[in-house]
Amino acid sequence: MTTWFSSPDDATTRLRGAGYLTDDATALTAYLAGTLEKPLLVEGPAGVGKTELAKAVARATGAELVRLQCYEGLDEARALYEWNYKKQLLRIQASGDGATWDETHDDIFTEEFLLTRPLLGAIRREEPTVLLVDEVDKTDIEVEGLLLEVLSDFQVTIPELGTVTATRRPFVVLTSNASRELSEAVKRRCLFLHLDYPSAEREREIVTSQVPGLDERVAAQLVDVVVRLRELELKKAPSIAESVDWARTLLALETGDLDEATVARTLGVVLKHASDHQRALRELKLASR
16 A cells, blocks of 8 residues: 555645645545545636646655546547557468467457556556546546546456556546536545635735745735636636736736736736636726737
8 A cells, every 4th residue: 555645734744845735625635535545536616726736646745647638539448548450450461371360369469469548557557656537527428437447446457358456556636627417436436625716815825835036915916806807707717827827927027016007918817718808807997908
């Protein structure tokens, strides 16, 4: 069994050292996920740090991050494994007429012809591994069935080769923006953590830790505007990462005061839709550039 974190306080300290400022609930859940060897399902709006949590666990523990990015149309061949058909065909052609079909069949369904995808790759790794199944809610529900064997038994069954079981269980993080309800079968296998946008105080702490040199007053002004933007009905509210990008922008511009004109000039750093931009200018009563 791999010891990921020795205690919730250890999780807090090491995640902070990896650049992820965590609250008590997140640190406790990360500790439990490692200790109980249970997958961790992290749900919440886009941009609250779900993916970054998995990356931070990898950085904090010295583990390799293996990422499965989910999308509509993802299938077994992209998630688990597939056979290298071209190479198999070449082997069949090279075997000539002397080999029987059984001999040829046994030859081409071997490790030499197996293409490993993220889930199988994470299971087979002997080194500490964080498996990130990112935006699992974007897949079809059928894909969740592919995950169940990995999430419950940390194994993958390949009909031609047998069952591959993890010798060192990965730390598994699934993220979801809750665009659709996940199956109960997946939820039963996971610990659950809901992440939301941080408080203004914690976001200010995140921004100043990520952007050393940013004036404290500007950081406070920035967070205040971001909070106000998130209260609007926008297509895409600013993420934490975009807050940090904005802070870096203001530092690069040597901004000493985030006045309305500067907000209006730099809104494109945090808002990526024209309608959001116009709404923000109108609701915040800012002059357009």
